[in-house]
Amino acid sequence: HAKTAGRGQFAVFGKEMDTMLQQRRTLERELREALSSDTQIQVYYQPLYSARNAKITGVEALLRWRHPQHGWIAPDVFIPIAEDAGMIEALGERVLRQACLDSMSWPIETVAVNVSVVELRNPAYAMKVAKILLSIGMDPTRLELEVTESALTDSAGHCEHNIKALRALGITIALDDFGTGFSSLGRLQQLAVDRIKIDRCFVQGFGRSTNDEAIVRAIIDLAHAKGLRTTAEGVETTEQSDYLRGIGCDDLQGFLLSRPAPVKDIERLLRGSASHSAISTTG
Ligand code: C2E
Ligand code: MG
Ligand code: MG
Ligand code: MG
Numbered sequence: 001h002a003k004t005a006g007r008g009q010f011a012v013f014g015k016e017m018d019t020m021l022q023q024r025r026t027l028e029r030e031l032r033e034a035l036s037s038d039t040q041i042q043v044y045y046q047p048l049y050s051a052r053n054a055k056i057t058g059v060e061a062l063l064r065w066r067h068p069q070h071g072w073i074a075p076d077v078f079i080p081i082a083e084d085a086g087m088i089e090a091l092g093e094r095v096l097r098q099a100c101l102d103s104m105s106w107p108i109e110t111v112a113v114n115v116s117v118v119e120l121r122n123p124a125y126a127m128k129v130a131k132i133l134l135s136i137g138m139d140p141t142r143l144e145l146e147v148t149e150s151a152l153t154d155s156a157g158h159c160e161h162n163i164k165a166l167r168a169l170g171i172t173i174a175l176d177d178f179g180t181g182f183s184s185l186g187r188l189q190q191l192a193v194d195r196i197k198i199d200r201c202f203v204q205g206f207g208r209s210t211n212d213e214a215i216v217r218a219i220i221d222l223a224h225a226k227g228l229r230t231t232a233e234g235v236e237t238t239e240q241s242d243y244l245r246g247i248g249c250d251d252l253q254g255f256l257l258s259r260p261a262p263v264k265d266i267e268r269l270l271r272g273s274a275s276h277s278a279i280s281t282t283g
Pocket of ligand 2: 114
């Protein structure tokens with residue numbers, strides 16, 4: 001019986017695979033359509049707050065796709081599709097341009113844009129960014145690009161070359177989701193980046209795991225010894241924000257402080273940022 005059951009399961013699995021592949025192809029086609037529409041793809045912004053004085057130091061641009069039938073689709077779903085289907089370069093260019101234009105007059109230090117390792121593998125990427133900034137009239141020191149650890153371990157060397165060229169232009173580089181990839185704490189010493197963004201899984205382990213507190217403390221101390229700035233991602237409670245401020249984390253980002261929001265809301269927030277922050281600076 002085991003054999004028949006096995007074959008039966010395989011048939012079901014095959015059918016499911018088929019449906020999944022079909023759904024994926026449909027989504028891919030719809031994403032292509034979305035890219036040429038003006039309304040489906042939007043850029044939201046999530047502020048980063050100085051842990052020291054609760055001021056907004058920067059914002060991170062986050063892509064949003066509002067599908068005409070299915071509503072919001074998460075970037076964790078459509079970014080990999082865009083990467084596989086050769087659409088990430090167009091999408092990346094779109095978010096970069098939009099983020100620079102939107103934030104041009106905002107009273108912040110930097111606007112951060114996420115970059116896919118697929119974009120960074122293109123040897124012409126740094127030049128493409130330089131041209132975009134020039135065409136917009138954007139000061140490169142106001143732009144931060146967020147890369148993941150996979151970009152720093154890419155064997156072909158194009159990513160590394162691009163990162164060097166981007167930094168030479170004055171653009172800062174942040175290492176996103178730090179701690180989830182392959183890098184050891186030891187490798188942090190050699191990384192050619194300006195900022196470390198500590199992954200939210202460590203922040204959310206506070207109070208439950210003394211291990212996570214020790215790891216975050218070590219990351220921050222090492223980063224500071226190397227002159228790197230630190231951001232904690234996914235700050236959801238005042239306990240987390242208090243602890244992070246206490247151990248000298250530079251910037252905080254998370255739902256406690258502000259969710260990603262459209263331009264209109266961010267501009268309202270920036271106008272009243274000093275008085276409306278959720279971080280207490282007195283405690
Ligand atoms: P990421 O760059 O690490 O962005 C942070 C993610 O954490 C965002 O999810 C944000 O909404 C979420 N987040 C922020 N604060 C909190 C919090 O307190 N709690 C929790 N649970 N989550 C929080 P989002 O917007 O869904 O983006 C997911 C990922 O998609 C991003 O992770 C990034 O890797 C990718 N992504 C988004 N926009 C772009 C883009 O323009 N280009 C590329 N290449 N990737 C992007
Ligand atoms: Mg990011
Ligand atoms: Mg992140
Ligand atoms: Mg992430």
